[in-house]
Amino acid sequence: MNQIGGFFELWNPVLLLVVIVVGYVYSRLVAKGNGNSTDESVSGTQQLSFYFGLALFYIGQGSPINFLGHHYLFSMHMLQQTLLYLTVPIFIWIGLPAWMVRALLLKNSIIRGLFSFLTRPLIALFLFNMLFSIYHMPFIMDGLMRHEWLQLGYHTVLLISAFVMWFPVFCPIPEMNRLSELKKLAYIFGNGVLLTPACALIIFADTVIYDMYTNVTIPFAHLSTLDDQQLGGVIMKVLQEVIYGGTLAYIFFRWYRRERNEEEDLDAIHTHDNMNPQGGNWNRA
Structure with a gap:
Protein backbone atom coordinates (compact mmCIF):
# COMPACT_ATOMS: atom_id res chain seq x y z
CA MET A 1 0.00 0.00 0.00
CA ASN A 2 1.31 3.45 -0.87
CA GLN A 3 1.99 6.06 1.75
CA ILE A 4 -1.37 7.71 2.34
CA GLY A 5 -0.59 10.14 5.11
CA GLY A 6 2.08 11.47 7.42
CA PHE A 7 2.59 10.54 11.03
CA PHE A 8 0.48 13.38 12.41
CA GLU A 9 -2.35 12.47 10.03
CA LEU A 10 -2.33 8.79 10.93
CA TRP A 11 -1.68 9.22 14.65
CA ASN A 12 -3.14 12.11 16.63
CA PRO A 13 -0.58 13.10 19.30
CA VAL A 14 -2.82 15.86 20.68
CA LEU A 15 -5.62 13.39 21.34
CA LEU A 16 -3.10 10.97 22.84
CA LEU A 17 -2.00 13.68 25.26
CA VAL A 18 -5.64 14.36 26.20
CA VAL A 19 -6.23 10.65 26.84
CA ILE A 20 -3.10 10.44 29.01
CA VAL A 21 -4.18 13.49 31.03
CA VAL A 22 -7.68 12.04 31.54
CA GLY A 23 -6.15 8.74 32.66
CA TYR A 24 -3.83 10.54 35.08
CA VAL A 25 -6.64 12.62 36.60
CA TYR A 26 -8.72 9.45 36.98
CA SER A 27 -5.84 7.67 38.73
CA ARG A 28 -5.41 10.56 41.18
CA LEU A 29 -9.13 10.66 41.97
CA VAL A 30 -9.17 6.91 42.49
CA ALA A 31 -6.14 7.05 44.78
CA LYS A 32 -7.78 9.80 46.80
CA GLY A 33 -11.13 7.99 46.93
CA ASN A 34 -9.59 4.65 47.89
CA GLY A 35 -7.74 6.37 50.70
CA ASN A 36 -10.97 7.84 52.06
CA SER A 37 -12.85 5.30 54.16
CA THR A 38 -16.14 7.15 53.61
CA ASP A 39 -16.06 6.50 49.86
CA GLU A 40 -16.46 3.19 48.10
CA SER A 41 -13.16 1.87 46.79
CA VAL A 42 -12.48 1.36 43.09
CA SER A 43 -11.37 -2.18 42.34
CA GLY A 44 -8.49 -3.07 40.09
CA THR A 45 -10.95 -4.55 37.60
CA GLN A 46 -12.83 -1.25 37.43
CA GLN A 47 -9.63 0.71 36.89
CA LEU A 48 -8.50 -1.68 34.15
CA SER A 49 -11.89 -1.32 32.48
CA PHE A 50 -11.64 2.49 32.47
CA TYR A 51 -8.09 2.50 31.05
CA PHE A 52 -9.10 -0.05 28.42
CA GLY A 53 -12.01 2.18 27.43
CA LEU A 54 -9.63 5.13 27.05
CA ALA A 55 -7.29 3.02 24.91
CA LEU A 56 -10.18 1.95 22.66
CA PHE A 57 -11.25 5.58 22.33
CA TYR A 58 -7.78 6.56 21.11
CA ILE A 59 -7.66 3.60 18.73
CA GLY A 60 -11.00 4.63 17.28
CA GLN A 61 -10.42 8.38 17.09
CA GLY A 62 -6.66 8.91 17.02
CA SER A 63 -5.24 5.97 15.06
CA PRO A 64 -5.10 5.29 11.28
CA TYR A 72 -10.66 6.07 1.85
CA LEU A 73 -12.58 3.20 3.42
CA PHE A 74 -16.19 3.23 4.53
CA SER A 75 -15.57 -0.10 6.27
CA MET A 76 -12.98 1.57 8.51
CA HIS A 77 -15.46 4.34 9.26
CA MET A 78 -18.01 1.78 10.45
CA LEU A 79 -15.36 -0.03 12.51
CA ILE A 92 -15.91 3.67 30.85
CA TRP A 93 -19.18 3.25 32.80
CA ILE A 94 -17.93 0.03 34.39
CA GLY A 95 -14.75 1.82 35.46
CA LEU A 96 -16.48 4.82 37.05
CA PRO A 97 -17.48 4.53 40.73
CA ALA A 98 -20.73 6.10 41.94
CA TRP A 99 -19.03 8.84 43.96
CA MET A 100 -17.05 10.01 40.95
CA VAL A 101 -20.11 10.15 38.69
CA ARG A 102 -22.04 12.06 41.35
CA ALA A 103 -19.19 14.58 41.63
CA LEU A 104 -18.91 15.04 37.86
CA LEU A 105 -22.56 15.03 36.79
CA LEU A 106 -24.89 15.45 39.75
CA LYS A 107 -23.56 18.37 41.78
CA ASN A 108 -24.98 21.04 39.49
CA SER A 109 -28.79 21.06 39.59
CA ILE A 110 -29.17 21.93 35.88
CA ILE A 111 -26.76 19.22 34.72
CA ARG A 112 -28.33 16.75 37.15
CA GLY A 113 -31.84 17.45 35.86
CA LEU A 114 -30.81 17.21 32.20
CA PHE A 115 -28.79 14.04 32.78
CA SER A 116 -31.62 12.43 34.75
CA PHE A 117 -34.05 13.24 31.94
CA LEU A 118 -31.84 12.02 29.08
CA THR A 119 -30.97 8.74 30.83
CA ARG A 120 -34.58 7.67 31.16
CA PRO A 121 -34.52 4.32 29.34
CA LEU A 122 -36.94 5.07 26.50
CA ILE A 123 -35.46 8.51 25.86
CA ALA A 124 -31.91 7.16 25.93
CA LEU A 125 -32.88 4.26 23.66
CA PHE A 126 -34.51 6.35 20.95
CA LEU A 127 -32.13 9.32 21.18
CA PHE A 128 -29.02 7.37 20.21
CA ASN A 129 -30.65 5.23 17.54
CA MET A 130 -32.39 8.23 15.99
CA LEU A 131 -29.14 10.22 15.80
CA PHE A 132 -27.28 7.18 14.48
CA SER A 133 -29.86 6.52 11.75
CA ILE A 134 -30.03 10.19 10.73
CA TYR A 135 -26.24 10.31 10.44
CA HIS A 136 -26.22 7.45 7.93
CA MET A 137 -28.69 9.10 5.59
CA PRO A 138 -26.51 9.70 2.48
CA PHE A 139 -27.14 13.44 2.13
CA ILE A 140 -26.55 14.02 5.86
CA MET A 141 -23.31 12.05 6.01
CA ASP A 142 -21.95 13.53 2.77
CA GLY A 143 -22.75 17.04 4.00
CA LEU A 144 -21.08 16.49 7.36
CA MET A 145 -17.97 14.98 5.79
CA ARG A 146 -17.49 18.12 3.70
CA HIS A 147 -17.47 20.35 6.79
CA GLU A 148 -14.95 19.26 9.41
CA TRP A 149 -16.38 21.26 12.31
CA LEU A 150 -19.95 20.13 11.63
CA GLN A 151 -18.75 16.55 11.50
CA LEU A 152 -16.86 16.96 14.78
CA GLY A 153 -19.91 18.51 16.42
CA TYR A 154 -22.26 15.76 15.27
CA TRP A 166 -25.50 2.64 27.79
CA PHE A 167 -26.09 4.32 31.17
CA PRO A 168 -29.34 2.45 32.05
CA VAL A 169 -27.53 -0.85 31.48
CA PHE A 170 -24.25 -0.16 33.31
CA CYS A 171 -25.54 2.44 35.76
CA PRO A 172 -22.91 2.97 38.49
CA ILE A 173 -25.28 4.97 40.73
CA PRO A 174 -27.71 2.75 42.72
CA GLU A 175 -30.37 5.44 43.15
CA MET A 176 -30.50 6.00 39.37
CA ASN A 177 -30.60 2.32 38.42
CA ARG A 178 -34.13 2.31 37.01
CA LEU A 179 -34.12 -1.05 35.21
CA LEU A 195 -29.96 -0.37 14.91
CA THR A 196 -30.77 -2.94 12.22
CA PRO A 197 -32.40 -0.65 9.57
CA ALA A 198 -29.30 1.54 9.18
CA CYS A 199 -27.10 -1.55 8.77
CA ALA A 200 -29.55 -3.17 6.33
CA THR A 207 -25.00 1.08 -5.63
CA VAL A 208 -22.56 3.32 -3.77
CA ILE A 209 -24.80 5.59 -1.70
CA TYR A 210 -22.20 7.98 -0.26
CA ASP A 211 -20.68 10.47 -2.70
CA MET A 212 -17.61 11.02 -0.55
CA TYR A 213 -16.44 7.44 -1.26
CA THR A 214 -17.42 7.37 -4.95
CA ASN A 215 -14.18 8.62 -6.52
CA VAL A 216 -11.60 7.59 -3.92
CA THR A 217 -8.79 5.18 -4.72
CA ILE A 218 -9.11 2.32 -2.26
CA PRO A 219 -5.61 1.41 -1.01
CA PHE A 220 -6.31 -2.32 -1.14
CA ALA A 221 -6.42 -4.46 -4.25
CA HIS A 222 -9.51 -6.50 -5.16
CA LEU A 223 -11.85 -4.39 -3.03
CA SER A 224 -14.34 -2.29 -4.96
CA THR A 225 -16.07 0.75 -3.51
CA LEU A 226 -19.38 -1.10 -3.37
CA ASP A 227 -17.76 -4.11 -1.69
CA ASP A 228 -16.17 -1.78 0.85
CA GLN A 229 -19.55 -0.18 1.55
CA GLN A 230 -21.25 -3.53 2.07
CA LEU A 231 -18.33 -4.71 4.20
CA THR A 247 -23.87 -7.71 27.17
CA LEU A 248 -26.97 -9.89 27.39
CA ALA A 249 -24.87 -12.78 28.72
CA TYR A 250 -23.15 -10.48 31.23
CA ILE A 251 -26.46 -9.16 32.56
CA PHE A 252 -28.08 -12.59 32.69
CA PHE A 253 -25.26 -14.31 34.59
CA ARG A 254 -24.89 -11.37 36.98
CA TRP A 255 -28.64 -11.64 37.65
CA TYR A 256 -28.36 -15.41 38.11
CA ARG A 257 -25.44 -15.09 40.54
CA ARG A 258 -27.24 -12.49 42.63
CA GLU A 259 -30.44 -14.53 42.80
CA ARG A 260 -28.45 -17.60 43.77
CA ASN A 261 -26.56 -15.72 46.49
CA GLU A 262 -29.84 -14.37 47.88
CA GLU A 263 -31.30 -17.89 47.96
CA GLU A 264 -28.22 -19.20 49.76
CA ASP A 265 -28.49 -16.39 52.31
CA LEU A 266 -32.16 -17.19 52.93
CA ASP A 267 -31.36 -20.89 53.31
CA ALA A 268 -28.63 -20.03 55.81
CA ILE A 269 -31.07 -17.87 57.81
CA HIS A 270 -33.71 -20.61 57.83
CA THR A 271 -31.16 -23.21 58.88
CA HIS A 272 -29.98 -20.97 61.71
CA ASP A 273 -33.56 -20.33 62.87
CA ASN A 274 -34.35 -24.08 62.87
CA MET A 275 -31.29 -24.82 64.95
CA ASN A 276 -32.13 -22.00 67.39
CA PRO A 277 -35.91 -22.02 67.81
CA GLN A 278 -35.72 -19.99 71.04
CA GLY A 279 -33.22 -17.35 69.99
CA GLY A 280 -30.15 -19.44 70.72
CA ASN A 281 -31.33 -20.75 74.12
CA TRP A 282 -32.49 -24.19 72.96
CA ASN A 283 -29.98 -25.86 75.35
CA ARG A 284 -31.33 -23.94 78.32
CA ALA A 285 -32.82 -26.19 81.03
Whole structure:
Protein backbone atom coordinates (compact mmCIF):
# COMPACT_ATOMS: atom_id res chain seq x y z
CA MET A 1 0.00 0.00 0.00
CA ASN A 2 1.31 3.45 -0.87
CA GLN A 3 1.99 6.06 1.75
CA ILE A 4 -1.37 7.71 2.34
CA GLY A 5 -0.59 10.14 5.11
CA GLY A 6 2.08 11.47 7.42
CA PHE A 7 2.59 10.54 11.03
CA PHE A 8 0.48 13.38 12.41
CA GLU A 9 -2.35 12.47 10.03
CA LEU A 10 -2.33 8.79 10.93
CA TRP A 11 -1.68 9.22 14.65
CA ASN A 12 -3.14 12.11 16.63
CA PRO A 13 -0.58 13.10 19.30
CA VAL A 14 -2.82 15.86 20.68
CA LEU A 15 -5.62 13.39 21.34
CA LEU A 16 -3.10 10.97 22.84
CA LEU A 17 -2.00 13.68 25.26
CA VAL A 18 -5.64 14.36 26.20
CA VAL A 19 -6.23 10.65 26.84
CA ILE A 20 -3.10 10.44 29.01
CA VAL A 21 -4.18 13.49 31.03
CA VAL A 22 -7.68 12.04 31.54
CA GLY A 23 -6.15 8.74 32.66
CA TYR A 24 -3.83 10.54 35.08
CA VAL A 25 -6.64 12.62 36.60
CA TYR A 26 -8.72 9.45 36.98
CA SER A 27 -5.84 7.67 38.73
CA ARG A 28 -5.41 10.56 41.18
CA LEU A 29 -9.13 10.66 41.97
CA VAL A 30 -9.17 6.91 42.49
CA ALA A 31 -6.14 7.05 44.78
CA LYS A 32 -7.78 9.80 46.80
CA GLY A 33 -11.13 7.99 46.93
CA ASN A 34 -9.59 4.65 47.89
CA GLY A 35 -7.74 6.37 50.70
CA ASN A 36 -10.97 7.84 52.06
CA SER A 37 -12.85 5.30 54.16
CA THR A 38 -16.14 7.15 53.61
CA ASP A 39 -16.06 6.50 49.86
CA GLU A 40 -16.46 3.19 48.10
CA SER A 41 -13.16 1.87 46.79
CA VAL A 42 -12.48 1.36 43.09
CA SER A 43 -11.37 -2.18 42.34
CA GLY A 44 -8.49 -3.07 40.09
CA THR A 45 -10.95 -4.55 37.60
CA GLN A 46 -12.83 -1.25 37.43
CA GLN A 47 -9.63 0.71 36.89
CA LEU A 48 -8.50 -1.68 34.15
CA SER A 49 -11.89 -1.32 32.48
CA PHE A 50 -11.64 2.49 32.47
CA TYR A 51 -8.09 2.50 31.05
CA PHE A 52 -9.10 -0.05 28.42
CA GLY A 53 -12.01 2.18 27.43
CA LEU A 54 -9.63 5.13 27.05
CA ALA A 55 -7.29 3.02 24.91
CA LEU A 56 -10.18 1.95 22.66
CA PHE A 57 -11.25 5.58 22.33
CA TYR A 58 -7.78 6.56 21.11
CA ILE A 59 -7.66 3.60 18.73
CA GLY A 60 -11.00 4.63 17.28
CA GLN A 61 -10.42 8.38 17.09
CA GLY A 62 -6.66 8.91 17.02
CA SER A 63 -5.24 5.97 15.06
CA PRO A 64 -5.10 5.29 11.28
CA ILE A 65 -8.64 3.89 11.57
CA ASN A 66 -9.90 7.47 11.74
CA PHE A 67 -7.81 8.67 8.79
CA LEU A 68 -8.65 5.71 6.56
CA GLY A 69 -12.33 5.91 7.46
CA HIS A 70 -12.55 9.61 6.66
CA HIS A 71 -10.63 9.55 3.37
CA TYR A 72 -10.66 6.07 1.85
CA LEU A 73 -12.58 3.20 3.42
CA PHE A 74 -16.19 3.23 4.53
CA SER A 75 -15.57 -0.10 6.27
CA MET A 76 -12.98 1.57 8.51
CA HIS A 77 -15.46 4.34 9.26
CA MET A 78 -18.01 1.78 10.45
CA LEU A 79 -15.36 -0.03 12.51
CA GLN A 80 -14.53 3.32 14.11
CA GLN A 81 -18.17 3.92 14.98
CA THR A 82 -18.51 0.45 16.47
CA LEU A 83 -15.55 1.11 18.75
CA LEU A 84 -16.61 4.61 19.80
CA TYR A 85 -20.35 4.14 20.27
CA LEU A 86 -20.92 0.47 21.06
CA THR A 87 -17.77 -0.43 22.99
CA VAL A 88 -16.03 2.53 24.67
CA PRO A 89 -19.00 3.66 26.84
CA ILE A 90 -19.40 0.17 28.32
CA PHE A 91 -15.85 0.05 29.70
CA ILE A 92 -15.91 3.67 30.85
CA TRP A 93 -19.18 3.25 32.80
CA ILE A 94 -17.93 0.03 34.39
CA GLY A 95 -14.75 1.82 35.46
CA LEU A 96 -16.48 4.82 37.05
CA PRO A 97 -17.48 4.53 40.73
CA ALA A 98 -20.73 6.10 41.94
CA TRP A 99 -19.03 8.84 43.96
CA MET A 100 -17.05 10.01 40.95
CA VAL A 101 -20.11 10.15 38.69
CA ARG A 102 -22.04 12.06 41.35
CA ALA A 103 -19.19 14.58 41.63
CA LEU A 104 -18.91 15.04 37.86
CA LEU A 105 -22.56 15.03 36.79
CA LEU A 106 -24.89 15.45 39.75
CA LYS A 107 -23.56 18.37 41.78
CA ASN A 108 -24.98 21.04 39.49
CA SER A 109 -28.79 21.06 39.59
CA ILE A 110 -29.17 21.93 35.88
CA ILE A 111 -26.76 19.22 34.72
CA ARG A 112 -28.33 16.75 37.15
CA GLY A 113 -31.84 17.45 35.86
CA LEU A 114 -30.81 17.21 32.20
CA PHE A 115 -28.79 14.04 32.78
CA SER A 116 -31.62 12.43 34.75
CA PHE A 117 -34.05 13.24 31.94
CA LEU A 118 -31.84 12.02 29.08
CA THR A 119 -30.97 8.74 30.83
CA ARG A 120 -34.58 7.67 31.16
CA PRO A 121 -34.52 4.32 29.34
CA LEU A 122 -36.94 5.07 26.50
CA ILE A 123 -35.46 8.51 25.86
CA ALA A 124 -31.91 7.16 25.93
CA LEU A 125 -32.88 4.26 23.66
CA PHE A 126 -34.51 6.35 20.95
CA LEU A 127 -32.13 9.32 21.18
CA PHE A 128 -29.02 7.37 20.21
CA ASN A 129 -30.65 5.23 17.54
CA MET A 130 -32.39 8.23 15.99
CA LEU A 131 -29.14 10.22 15.80
CA PHE A 132 -27.28 7.18 14.48
CA SER A 133 -29.86 6.52 11.75
CA ILE A 134 -30.03 10.19 10.73
CA TYR A 135 -26.24 10.31 10.44
CA HIS A 136 -26.22 7.45 7.93
CA MET A 137 -28.69 9.10 5.59
CA PRO A 138 -26.51 9.70 2.48
CA PHE A 139 -27.14 13.44 2.13
CA ILE A 140 -26.55 14.02 5.86
CA MET A 141 -23.31 12.05 6.01
CA ASP A 142 -21.95 13.53 2.77
CA GLY A 143 -22.75 17.04 4.00
CA LEU A 144 -21.08 16.49 7.36
CA MET A 145 -17.97 14.98 5.79
CA ARG A 146 -17.49 18.12 3.70
CA HIS A 147 -17.47 20.35 6.79
CA GLU A 148 -14.95 19.26 9.41
CA TRP A 149 -16.38 21.26 12.31
CA LEU A 150 -19.95 20.13 11.63
CA GLN A 151 -18.75 16.55 11.50
CA LEU A 152 -16.86 16.96 14.78
CA GLY A 153 -19.91 18.51 16.42
CA TYR A 154 -22.26 15.76 15.27
CA HIS A 155 -19.83 13.02 16.31
CA THR A 156 -19.50 14.63 19.74
CA VAL A 157 -23.28 14.68 20.18
CA LEU A 158 -23.47 11.09 18.93
CA LEU A 159 -20.78 9.99 21.39
CA ILE A 160 -22.59 11.68 24.28
CA SER A 161 -25.83 9.99 23.23
CA ALA A 162 -23.99 6.65 23.17
CA PHE A 163 -22.90 7.16 26.79
CA VAL A 164 -26.48 8.12 27.64
CA MET A 165 -27.77 5.01 25.85
CA TRP A 166 -25.50 2.64 27.79
CA PHE A 167 -26.09 4.32 31.17
CA PRO A 168 -29.34 2.45 32.05
CA VAL A 169 -27.53 -0.85 31.48
CA PHE A 170 -24.25 -0.16 33.31
CA CYS A 171 -25.54 2.44 35.76
CA PRO A 172 -22.91 2.97 38.49
CA ILE A 173 -25.28 4.97 40.73
CA PRO A 174 -27.71 2.75 42.72
CA GLU A 175 -30.37 5.44 43.15
CA MET A 176 -30.50 6.00 39.37
CA ASN A 177 -30.60 2.32 38.42
CA ARG A 178 -34.13 2.31 37.01
CA LEU A 179 -34.12 -1.05 35.21
CA SER A 180 -34.30 -4.56 36.61
CA GLU A 181 -32.13 -7.19 34.95
CA LEU A 182 -35.09 -8.50 32.97
CA LYS A 183 -35.85 -5.00 31.67
CA LYS A 184 -32.18 -4.51 30.81
CA LEU A 185 -32.32 -7.63 28.64
CA ALA A 186 -35.35 -6.20 26.83
CA TYR A 187 -33.60 -2.83 26.53
CA ILE A 188 -30.57 -4.36 24.80
CA PHE A 189 -32.81 -6.38 22.50
CA GLY A 190 -34.67 -3.19 21.57
CA ASN A 191 -31.38 -1.48 20.78
CA GLY A 192 -30.46 -4.28 18.41
CA VAL A 193 -33.78 -3.98 16.61
CA LEU A 194 -33.54 -0.20 16.20
CA LEU A 195 -29.96 -0.37 14.91
CA THR A 196 -30.77 -2.94 12.22
CA PRO A 197 -32.40 -0.65 9.57
CA ALA A 198 -29.30 1.54 9.18
CA CYS A 199 -27.10 -1.55 8.77
CA ALA A 200 -29.55 -3.17 6.33
CA LEU A 201 -29.66 -0.03 4.19
CA ILE A 202 -25.90 -0.21 3.76
CA ILE A 203 -25.53 -3.98 3.38
CA PHE A 204 -28.23 -4.45 0.73
CA ALA A 205 -27.63 -1.29 -1.33
CA ASP A 206 -26.68 -2.25 -4.91
CA THR A 207 -25.00 1.08 -5.63
CA VAL A 208 -22.56 3.32 -3.77
CA ILE A 209 -24.80 5.59 -1.70
CA TYR A 210 -22.20 7.98 -0.26
CA ASP A 211 -20.68 10.47 -2.70
CA MET A 212 -17.61 11.02 -0.55
CA TYR A 213 -16.44 7.44 -1.26
CA THR A 214 -17.42 7.37 -4.95
CA ASN A 215 -14.18 8.62 -6.52
CA VAL A 216 -11.60 7.59 -3.92
CA THR A 217 -8.79 5.18 -4.72
CA ILE A 218 -9.11 2.32 -2.26
CA PRO A 219 -5.61 1.41 -1.01
CA PHE A 220 -6.31 -2.32 -1.14
CA ALA A 221 -6.42 -4.46 -4.25
CA HIS A 222 -9.51 -6.50 -5.16
CA LEU A 223 -11.85 -4.39 -3.03
CA SER A 224 -14.34 -2.29 -4.96
CA THR A 225 -16.07 0.75 -3.51
CA LEU A 226 -19.38 -1.10 -3.37
CA ASP A 227 -17.76 -4.11 -1.69
CA ASP A 228 -16.17 -1.78 0.85
CA GLN A 229 -19.55 -0.18 1.55
CA GLN A 230 -21.25 -3.53 2.07
CA LEU A 231 -18.33 -4.71 4.20
CA GLY A 232 -18.83 -1.67 6.42
CA GLY A 233 -22.47 -2.61 7.01
CA VAL A 234 -21.51 -6.21 7.76
CA ILE A 235 -18.79 -5.11 10.21
CA MET A 236 -21.22 -2.91 12.09
CA LYS A 237 -23.97 -5.53 12.21
CA VAL A 238 -21.74 -8.50 13.16
CA LEU A 239 -19.83 -6.59 15.85
CA GLN A 240 -23.09 -5.14 17.15
CA GLU A 241 -24.49 -8.66 17.53
CA VAL A 242 -21.32 -9.80 19.32
CA ILE A 243 -21.29 -6.80 21.67
CA TYR A 244 -25.01 -6.92 22.43
CA GLY A 245 -24.88 -10.71 22.82
CA GLY A 246 -22.00 -10.40 25.25
CA THR A 247 -23.87 -7.71 27.17
CA LEU A 248 -26.97 -9.89 27.39
CA ALA A 249 -24.87 -12.78 28.72
CA TYR A 250 -23.15 -10.48 31.23
CA ILE A 251 -26.46 -9.16 32.56
CA PHE A 252 -28.08 -12.59 32.69
CA PHE A 253 -25.26 -14.31 34.59
CA ARG A 254 -24.89 -11.37 36.98
CA TRP A 255 -28.64 -11.64 37.65
CA TYR A 256 -28.36 -15.41 38.11
CA ARG A 257 -25.44 -15.09 40.54
CA ARG A 258 -27.24 -12.49 42.63
CA GLU A 259 -30.44 -14.53 42.80
CA ARG A 260 -28.45 -17.60 43.77
CA ASN A 261 -26.56 -15.72 46.49
CA GLU A 262 -29.84 -14.37 47.88
CA GLU A 263 -31.30 -17.89 47.96
CA GLU A 264 -28.22 -19.20 49.76
CA ASP A 265 -28.49 -16.39 52.31
CA LEU A 266 -32.16 -17.19 52.93
CA ASP A 267 -31.36 -20.89 53.31
CA ALA A 268 -28.63 -20.03 55.81
CA ILE A 269 -31.07 -17.87 57.81
CA HIS A 270 -33.71 -20.61 57.83
CA THR A 271 -31.16 -23.21 58.88
CA HIS A 272 -29.98 -20.97 61.71
CA ASP A 273 -33.56 -20.33 62.87
CA ASN A 274 -34.35 -24.08 62.87
CA MET A 275 -31.29 -24.82 64.95
CA ASN A 276 -32.13 -22.00 67.39
CA PRO A 277 -35.91 -22.02 67.81
CA GLN A 278 -35.72 -19.99 71.04
CA GLY A 279 -33.22 -17.35 69.99
CA GLY A 280 -30.15 -19.44 70.72
CA ASN A 281 -31.33 -20.75 74.12
CA TRP A 282 -32.49 -24.19 72.96
CA ASN A 283 -29.98 -25.86 75.35
CA ARG A 284 -31.33 -23.94 78.32
CA ALA A 285 -32.82 -26.19 81.03
